[in-house]
Amino acid sequence: DTAVSQTPKYLVTQMGNDKSIKCEQNLGHDTMYWYKQDSKKFLKIMFSYNNKELIINETVPNRFSPKSPDKAHLNLHINSLELGDSAVYFCASTFWTGNYGYTFGSGTRLTVV
Amino acid sequence: DAKTTQPPSMDCAEGRAANLPCNHSTISGNEYVYWYRQIHSQGPQYIIHGLKNNETNEMASLIITEDRKSSTLILPHATLRDTAVYYCIVRVPNQGGSEKLVFGKGTKLTVNP
Numbered sequence: 001d002t003a004v005s006q007t008p009k010y011l012v013t014q015m016g017n018d019k020s021i022k023c024e025q026n027l028g029h030d031t032m033y034w035y036k037q038d039s040k041k042f043l044k045i046m047f048s049y050n051n052k053e054l055i056i057n058e059t060v061p062n063r064f065s066p067k068s069p070d071k072a073h074l075n076l077h078i079n080s081l082e083l084g085d086s087a088v089y090f091c092a093s094t095f096w097t098g099n100y101g102y103t104f105g106s107g108t109r110l111t112v113v
Numbered sequence: 114d115a116k117t118t119q120p121p122s123m124d125c126a127e128g129r130a131a132n133l134p135c136n137h138s139t140i141s142g143n144e145y146v147y148w149y150r151q152i153h154s155q156g157p158q159y160i161i162h163g164l165k166n167n168e169t170n171e172m173a174s175l176i177i178t179e180d181r182k183s184s185t186l187i188l189p190h191a192t193l194r195d196t197a198v199y200y201c202i203v204r205v206p207n208q209g210g211s212e213k214l215v216f217g218k219g220t221k222l223t224v225n226p
Contacts, residue, residue: 004156033213041198043157043216056213090156099145099204101159102214 003027004105006091012111013081021076021108023091031055032074033092033102034066043090049074050096081112116140117201122221125195131188133220135201138182145204146177147214148186150197157200157216160186191224198222 004025013019025032033056034046048056049068063079074091091105118136125131137146147162161168161175163184168175174187188195198219204212 035216042218043151043200045213045215048213088154092156099162099164101147101149101162102157103159104156106156107154 004091004093004103006089006105006108008108009106010109010111012113015081015083015112017081018077018079019081019110020078021089021091021110023074023076023105025072025091025093025103027093027103029093029095029103030071031094031096032068032071033094034074034076035090035092035104037088037090037107039087047074047076078110081110083112086110086112116203116215117217119199119201119217119220121218122223124223124225125188125191127193127224127226128190131186131191131195131222131224133186133188133199133201133222134183135185136183137201137203140181140203146175146181146184147202147204148173148175149200149202149214149216150195151200151219152194152197160199162204191222193224193226196222196224 007022031050033048037043046060047066051071052068065077068074088107088109090107092102094100094102145162145164148160149157151157163175177184198221200219
């Protein structure tokens with residue numbers, strides 16, 4: 001049973017296209033995150049949601065729009081893709097209260113050509 | 114953003130203990146120290162966390178100094194599968210009461226046969 005699953009695993013697309021990445025967790029967590037890992041391997045937080053409410057919105061271009069239809073799902077839609085968007089995107093989840101660790105998905109490798 | 118300092122790389126012989134140091138001299142009294150690892154572009158994996166006391170679980174032990182300015186992650190019997198980048202993270206609060214994990218550069222641990 002996959003705890004945090006992301007789809008697709010790989011995504012190759014052309015500049016200017018619009019694409020979505022989906023994330024689902026079956027851990028009963030109420031808080032979910034999107035992280036971006038660039039070619040230099042730095043992991044940076046992008047967004048977080050708690051019970052469908054946007055909590056963290058880091059300095060991310062507004063071409064990136066997260067959506068959380070329910071607390072088990074967090075999707076990321078990217079408009080007008082640019083070469084610099086190429087990265088691995090990780091979804092993570094945890095409980096809002098307490099000091100629990102995050103559970104990460106296996107990532108979506110996005111390549112913009 | 115990261116408030117921790119780790120050596121960029123370390124080597125360890127298979128079967129020996131791996132001791133990974135981390136400095137977090139500006140840690141606040143209510144901030145926890147978390148350790149994660151990332152094996153070759155997989156999603157980061159939670160290892161252990163602690164506040165003041167030493168902690169142990171099935172994966173590792175965490176030793177935190179009395180002044181809490183540094184800590185050491187111990188893998189008691191390292192295996193080749195422990196080769197990964199290890200991240201020491203101080204959990205910082207964010208707006209709205211949410212907390213986020215801020216990843217630094219980590220330590221690349223190589224376990225040699």
